[in-house]
Every structure is written in structure tokens, then in C-alpha cells.
Amino acid sequence: MNMNFLDFEQPIAELEAKIEALRLVGDDNEINIGEEIARLEVKSRSLTTSIFSNLNAWQIAQLARHPQRPYTLDYIDRIFTDFQELHGDRSFADDPAIVCGVARLEGRSVVIIGHQKGRDTHEKVRRNFGMPRPEGYRKALRLMHMAERFRMPVLTFIDTPGAYPGVGAEERGQSEAIARNLFVMAGLKTPVICTVIGEGGSGGALAIGVGDRVLMLQYSTYAVISPEGCASILWKSAERASDAAEAMGITADRLRELELIDRVVEEPLGGAHRDVATMAQSLKAGLVDSLEALESLPLDKLLETRSQRLMGFGVFKDG
Amino acid sequence: MSWFKKLMPSRIRTEAGAAKRSIPEGLWTKCDACGAILYRADVERNLDVCPKCDHHMRIGARRRLDVFLDAEARVEIGAELEPVDALKFRDSKKYRDRISQAQKKTGENDALVVMEGTVKGMPLVVAAFEFGFMGGSMGSVVGERFVRAVSTCLEKNIPLVCFSASGGARMQEALTSLMQMAKTSAALARLSRRGIPYISVMTDPTMGGVSASIAMLGDINIAEPNALIGFAGPRVIEQTVRETLPEGFQRSEFLLAHGALDMIVDRRDLRDRLASLFAVLTHKTSA
Numbered sequence: 001m002n003m004n005f006l007d008f009e010q011p012i013a014e015l016e017a018k019i020e021a022l023r024l025v026g027d028d029n030e031i032n033i034g035e036e037i038a039r040l041e042v043k044s045r046s047l048t049t050s051i052f053s054n055l056n057a058w059q060i061a062q063l064a065r066h067p068q069r070p071y072t073l074d075y076i077d078r079i080f081t082d083f084q085e086l087h088g089d090r091s092f093a094d095d096p097a098i099v100c101g102v103a104r105l106e107g108r109s110v111v112i113i114g115h116q117k118g119r120d121t122h123e124k125v126r127r128n129f130g131m132p133r134p135e136g137y138r139k140a141l142r143l144m145h146m147a148e149r150f151r152m153p154v155l156t157f158i159d160t161p162g163a164y165p166g167v168g169a170e171e172r173g174q175s176e177a178i179a180r181n182l183f184v185m186a187g188l189k190t191p192v193i194c195t196v197i198g199e200g201g202s203g204g205a206l207a208i209g210v211g212d213r214v215l216m217l218q219y220s221t222y223a224v225i226s227p228e229g230c231a232s233i234l235w236k237s238a239e240r241a242s243d244a245a246e247a248m249g250i251t252a253d254r255l256r257e258l259e260l261i262d263r264v265v266e267e268p269l270g271g272a273h274r275d276v277a278t279m280a281q282s283l284k285a286g287l288v289d290s291l292e293a294l295e296s297l298p299l300d301k302l303l304e305t306r307s308q309r310l311m312g313f314g315v316f317k318d319g
Numbered sequence: 320m321s322w323f324k325k326l327m328p329s330r331i332r333t334e335a336g337a338a339k340r341s342i343p344e345g346l347w348t349k350c351d352a353c354g355a356i357l358y359r360a361d362v363e364r365n366l367d368v369c370p371k372c373d374h375h376m377r378i379g380a381r382r383r384l385d386v387f388l389d390a391e392a393r394v395e396i397g398a399e400l401e402p403v404d405a406l407k408f409r410d411s412k413k414y415r416d417r418i419s420q421a422q423k424k425t426g427e428n429d430a431l432v433v434m435e436g437t438v439k440g441m442p443l444v445v446a447a448f449e450f451g452f453m454g455g456s457m458g459s460v461v462g463e464r465f466v467r468a469v470s471t472c473l474e475k476n477i478p479l480v481c482f483s484a485s486g487g488a489r490m491q492e493a494l495t496s497l498m499q500m501a502k503t504s505a506a507l508a509r510l511s512r513r514g515i516p517y518i519s520v521m522t523d524p525t526m527g528g529v530s531a532s533i534a535m536l537g538d539i540n541i542a543e544p545n546a547l548i549g550f551a552g553p554r555v556i557e558q559t560v561r562e563t564l565p566e567g568f569q570r571s572e573f574l575l576a577h578g579a580l581d582m583i584v585d586r587r588d589l590r591d592r593l594a595s596l597f598a599v600l601t602h603k604t605s606a
Contacts, residue, residue, distance in 0.1 A: 165551030165559050170569060171577050174550040178531040179504060186505035187512065202488075202497060203531045203550070210501045224488045224497040224528075234410035234490060247408050248493040258405075260494050310505040311466060313498035314459035315405040 004068050008051065008059050012270075015044040048270050055219075058242035060251045061227055063219040064198045065161075068273040070280070071130075072099055072114030072157040075197065078280035079287070080105055080112065088139060092172065095136030097128045097164070098208070100143045105155070106288055111147035113140045113208050114157030117198075130199075131164035134177035137207050141181055144188055153191040153291055156208040161226065163204030178207040185210035186310060191294035191302060193287060195265070196220040196252075197272075212306050213290045214260075216252035217283070218267040222260075223250040260313070263290070350374055366586050375543045375586055377523055379425065380432040380449035383482050387445060387590060388436040396433040396444065396471055397464035405459075406493055414491040417453060425451045429460035430485070433468040435477075439594040441603070442475065444468045447482040448522075448529070455485030457529050458492040462499030465533060469506040472515055478597050479510060479517045483534040487527020500532035507536045516600040518593055521548050521571070521580075539581045539596060541589075542571035548579075 005013035019040045022033050055063070063069070076083050080103035087094040099116045102109065115132065118124035140156075147154045163174055185192060185208075192211030200209070200222030216222060225233075227245035232238040249255065252264040265286045268275035294302060348359050352374035362369070366386050367376040378386075384393075408414040422428055430452040435444050446468045448455040465481070472479045488496035510517055519537030521530070523546035531550055534540075542548060549569040557564055567573050574580045584592050598604065 163550060165555045167556065167560060167564065167568070170549050170551065170556065171573075173535070173577070173579050175530040175548075176535040176579055178550070179500075179533075179535040182501050182504035182532055183508045183511075183536055186501065186508045203500065203528055206497055206500060207531075210505070222494055224493050225490055230490050236411075244410070247406070247410065248490070249406055250494070255494060258495070260498060307505060307509075310498075310502050313495060313502050314462050315403050315492075315495060316459045316463055317401040317403050319399040 004066070006059070006062050006066065008055075008062075009048075009270075012044060012048050012051065015040060015047060019044065045269065052270060056242070057221075057245035057249070057251050057254070058227065060219050061199075061221050061241075061245050063271050064221045066271065066273055067119075069198050070272050070276045071119075071159060072112075072116050072197065074276060075157060075280055075283060076101075076103065076112060076114075078277065079284040080110070083112070086139075086143065089135040089142060091135075091138065093133075093135045095128075095133050095139060096126050097130050097132040097160070098136035098140055100139055102152070105284075105291070108291075109150070109152045111143050111152050111154045112157070113143055113154065114197075115160040115205075115208070117159060128164055130160045131162060132160065132204060132207075133164050133166070133169045134172040134174050137163075137177040137181050140208050141177075141184060144181075144184060148189050151190060153193065153294070154188065154211070155287060155291075156192070156194045156211070158194060158196040158200050158205045158209055158222075159198035159220075160201045160204045161199055162201035163207065178203050181207045182210055186306070187303065189299055189303065191291060192306075193290050193294070195283065195287070196222050196261075197283075201226060210310070212294050212302060212309070213262045215263045215265055215283075215286055215290065216255065216261050217265050217272060217279070218252055219271050220252060221245075221250040222252075222255055223248050351376065368586050373544065373585070375523065375545065377450055377484065379451055380427065380430075380447040380482075383447040383522075384432060384434050384436075384445055387447075387480075387482075388434060388438060389440065391437070393434050393436040396435055397460075397467045398428075400429070400460045400463055402429050402458060402460045404491070405495065406491070408491040408493070410491075417491065421452045425449055427452050429464070430455045430457070430489075431461040431464045433464050435471055435475075438590055438597075441594055441597055442477045443480060443597065444471050444477060445480045445482070448484040450484040450486075450524075453489060453491075454487075455483075455529070456487060456489035456496070457485060457499050457503075457533075458489035458496050459499065461489075462502045465499075465503045466506045469510050472510055473513060476513075476515065478515060478601065480520060480593060481517075481533055481537075482520045482522055483525045483529050484522045485525060485527070485529035485534075487529055497528065500528050504532045504536060507533070511538070516597060518596060520584075520589065520593075522546050524548070526550070526552060535579070538600070540579065541582055541584050541592075542574065542580050543586055544571055544583055546571045548574050 083103035085101040117130035118127040194209045194211040195215040227241040228238045230244035231240040272279040350369040353372035355371040404414045433446045521542040
């Protein structure tokens with residue numbers, strides 16, 4: 001089983017390779033090595049626990065971008081029923097970097113909006129590595145308005161390196177598309193829950209990230225600029241990405257401390273990709289729970305609370 | 320000493336000498352665009368637009384407000400707010416040091432100045448970015464001042480203008496800066512629901528997070544000629560698409576052609592044009 005281990009997971013990778021080798025030996029041998037395998041498995045788990053209890057921001061950024069990390073559609077499959085994808089912004093194109101649709105969450109009708117990255121090379125290119133163009137944000141906007149019309153809560157899943165920096169994207173108004181979503185989401189007359197499931201890359205993430213509750217998976221990140229981008233501007237070297245990641249405080253726990261997000265959803269040992277089913281169940285529990293709290297609020301109270309939440313962002317000296 | 324000066328009483332002679340010594344530096348200036356050598360006073364009279372080629376030079380927030388607003392009845396909003404280094408952010412320099420350097424350099428305590436005042440007698444609130452202050456970047460103070468500008472508009476039922484000039488969100492305040500995009504946009508949504516007009520004037524340059532929030536959300540979006548306006552910076556785009564960008568890409572005229580702007584207005588006409596627009600939008604007889 002190749003789990004695509006990251007650099008800092010090498011000790012675990014070595015142990016896992018040893019276990020795998022023993023299993024192969026065990027298959028054509030009478031000697032009982034089950035005990036040894038079990039012993040190594042325990043060791044591997046405790047090693048994983050100790051490595052993962054001590055991750056720095058840059059290591060978490062790598063986990064958030066892990067090639068096997070579950071993406072929006074992986075969660076949709078496991079959390080919702082009756083999902084039907086809806087396409088297009090009605091004026092220019094359909095952007096595969098954002099998936100939208102209607103579905104049910106434990107019976108209730110919801111609208112889903114999420115960034116979508118590709119798994120293999122072909123799909124990565126088709127999904128533009130999860131970097132939306134204006135039409136992606138405008139498709140999301142269209143679905144938000146529909147959600148409001150039919151009184152359906154909006155659940156968004158954030159996982160993007162950022163909005164696409166391309167010529168066409170600029171021509172079609174990338175800035176306006178993002179700004180419009182912020183403007184509309186602030187006053188959308190239905191509950192909005194946003195979850196960062198992988199990379200929360202700047203304005204491209206925020207454009208589907210304004211809501212009543214913002215959740216983050218434990219090893220996801222959310223930042224104003226990528227660590228590499230920040231490092232190349234402020235340290236004049238992308239090599240310092242790890243320092244930039246630390247300085248900006250891009251991890252779920254840190255952002256919870258800073259009260260910029262509401263809730264951290266714990267990931268399975270070793271990260272979401274090690275056990276997608278369990279991850280999906282915890283995320284589902286988090287979503288249902290948050291949604292129930294919001295559903296009990298009258299609309300004016302919901303909007304007033306959202307507005308206060310947004311106005312509360314910022315640290316400054318007053319007078 | 321010339322025979323003429325010898326004839327003058329000594330008191331006058333001294334004063335003349337002093338006056339000579341105190342000739343201000345920068346009496347002459349050069350236009351970045353056409354290279355013409357210009358008499359500084361002419362340029363200033365012309366609102367920092369080159370008299371030879373009409374190039375719009377960058378101007379600071381105070382000067383922007385000064386030339387836009389009527390001289391009387393100006394009240395600054397949110398001047399008491401000061402930036403704080405909540406993250407103890409440090410790159411090659413400490414954020415705290417960058418703040419004090421920028422404050423010393425610009426005389427402002429952050430990158431947005433807001434004033435309530437009048438234009439041709441019409442009351443309004445005007446916000447102006449100070450690009451000299453850390454590239455006009457938006458952090459907590461900029462966000463809060465902008466929200467207070469909107470609150471004043473709501474309270475007094477008067478329109479809002481914002482002159483943007485910014486590189487985007489301020490990295491040193493990290494995610495808090497990003498959230499200022501949400502905060503300012505939410506405030507503008509409130510203004511819009513109340514039916515109070517907002518005109519956004521984009522000046523050179525208006526990029527990133529400011530362009531993707533405050534700047535593009537005007538009921539009317541205006542730009543000064545040839546301003547760089549966009550989401551991603553041209554260098555980032557060039558690195559991504561690996562080709563040279565077309566001439567005029569992300570300039571005001573390009574945005575107008577692609578439908579992002581209502582109009583491009585010469586700086587010297589802004590007062591007249593905005594006063595007239597607001598008068599129409601608020602059903603008042605022309606200012």
C-alpha cells in the first residue's frame with residue numbers, strides 16, 4: 001500500500017515497508033510472524049502519533065496539498081444523498097474548478113459549492129488544479145441566489161491554491177467576480193457554512209468562504225497568500241516558505257485561537273487521506289451540528305449575527 | 320558682492336540672501352511618462368497631471384482629499400485608530416518597524432484616510448488610500464476605517480466615494496487582512512440595501528484584495544486614465560502563462576473595453592463628474 005509519504009513521514013514509511021515485507025514472507029512461510037507484524041504495527045501507530053502531534057505549519061501545508069487528500073467530490077459521495085451536479089454560469093462557460101449542485105444532508109435539501117482539484121494529470125488540467133476563473137465564481141453565485149430562493153442552506157468546501165492568475169480570467173473580471181460573491185454572501189438570506197478541507201488560498205478561497213460558520217479540517221490551511229508567495233515577496237526567496245508559513249499562522253488550530261474560524265474538525269491519525277470514510281463521518285457530524293444550530297435562528301437574527309461576525313474581524317488600537 | 324547689492328540697506332541684503340538659500344528643492348520635476356522637465360508649481364496647479372502628456376502621477380491620500388473636497392467643513396473619520404502587530408510578524412524586518420517607518424515616511428498612521436465633507440456643497444464621505452504606506456495595503460485599520468466611513472454614510476444618509484490605490488491585502492496581518500475583504504464588502508452590501516450610492520474611483524495601482532472587494536463594488540466604477548487595475552499582478556500572470564502580456568493589459572482602457580468600468584475620468588474633471596452623478600442618483604437638482 002503506497003500512501004505517498006511526505007518527507008517528514010519517512011520514518012513511518014520505513015516501518016510500513018518493513019511490515020509489508022514481513023507480510024509477504026508470512027504468506028509463504030510456516031513461521032508465525034503475526035506477532036512481529038502486530039508489534040511493528042503498534043510501533044508504527046505510536047510513531048505516527050508522535051510525529052503528528054508535533055507538526056509545524058509548513059508540514060501541515062504539505063498535508064493540506066497531499067496528492068491523496070480527499071477533495072470535494074470525495075466528501076459529497078460520502079456525506080450527501082441525491083447529489084446532482086449543476087453546471088454553468090449562464091453567460092460564459094462552465095468552470096470545472098468549482099463543482100456546484102443540490103443534494104440532501106440527512107434528508108434536508110442543501111446547495112453544495114466546492115473547489116475541485118483533479119486526481120490524475122488529465123483531470124488536474126481539466127480542473128485547472130482547483131484554480132477557478134470568474135465563471136466558476138459566477139456559477140457559485142447563481143447557485144447561492146437559487147439557494148436563497150428555495151430556502152436551502154449553502155454548504156461550501158474550500159480547497160484551492162487561489163483564483164487563477166490568467167489573461168482570460170482578468171479580461172472577464174476576476175476581481176469583480178470575487179468581490180460580488182463577498183458582497184452577496186454577507187447578506188444571503190439562508191444559512192451558509194464554509195469548510196476548508198485542504199488549501200484555503202487567499203481571495204480565491206474567500207470568494208466562497210463568507211458565512212455563518214467557518215470550519216477547518218485539522219490539517220487544512222487558510223492564508224492571505226501562499227507561503228511560497230509570501231516568502232518570495234518578504235524574504236525575496238521562495239525557499240523560505242516554511243518561515244512564511246510559521247509567521248502567517250495558517251493552520252486550523254492557530255486560526256481558531258485567533259478567532260478567525262469557528263471550529264476545527266479533527267482528522268484521523270496520519271491525516272484525512274489515511275481514512276477517508278472516518279474523515280467524512282466527522283465532517284458530516286460537524287456540518288449537521290452547525291446547521292442545526294443555525295436552523296433554529298430566525299432569519300433576521302441569523303443575518304445580524306453574521307454581520308456582527310464579519311464586523312468583528314480586525315485587531316487595532318482604538319484611540 | 321555686486322554694486323547694486325552694496326547700495327541696499329543691510330537688513331534687506333540679509334533677507335535676500337536668506338531667501339536665496341531657502342529656494343525649495345524639487346522646484347522642477349520630471350514626468351515619468353514623457354520625460355518632460357516640468358515646473359513643480361505648474362504640475363501642482365494641474366493636480367499632478369503632466370501638462371505635456373496628461374500622465375496621471377500618483378498622489379497621496381491627503382492631497383487627493385484636499386483637491387477633491389470643498390475647502391470647508393471637513394471632518395476626519397477614524398483617525399484615532401492605530402495598527403497593531405497582533406501576530407508579532409517578522410520577515411526580514413519586524414512588522415512593528417515597518418509600521419513606524421511607513422508612518423514616518425507618510426505622516427499617516429495607516430494606509431487609508433477617511434473624511435466627511437462636501438463636494439460642490441453636496442455632503443458625502445470620501446475614503447482615500449495612501450499608496451506610500453506599505454503599498455496601500457489593507458489590514459485591520461484600513462478595514463475598520465472603511466467600515467466607519469460606511470457607517471457615517473448610513474447614519475447621515477450621504478453617499479460614499481473611495482479612491483483606491485493599493486497592492487492588496489497586507490501580508491503582515493495574514494488572514495486577518497484577508498477577512499477585511501469580507502468585512503468591507505459586507506459593509507458595502509448594507510449601504511446598497513439602504514439605497515445609498517457608492518462610487519469607486521480606481522487609481523494607479525489597484526490590485527489584489529482591494530480590487531477584489533472595495534474597488535469593484537461601486538454602483539459606478541470609475542478609473543483614472545492608464546491606471547493598473549487587476550486581481551493578479553502582471554508578473555505573476557506572466558510566470559503562470561509563460562508569455563509576454565499584451566500592451567495595455569490591465570490598464571484602465573483595457574478594463575473599460577472588457578466591461579469592468581463605467582468610465583475613465585481625467586483627474587481634473589472628477590469633482591464635476593462625481594458631483595453631477597451623485598446629484599442624478601439622489602434626485603437632486605444639479606450641484
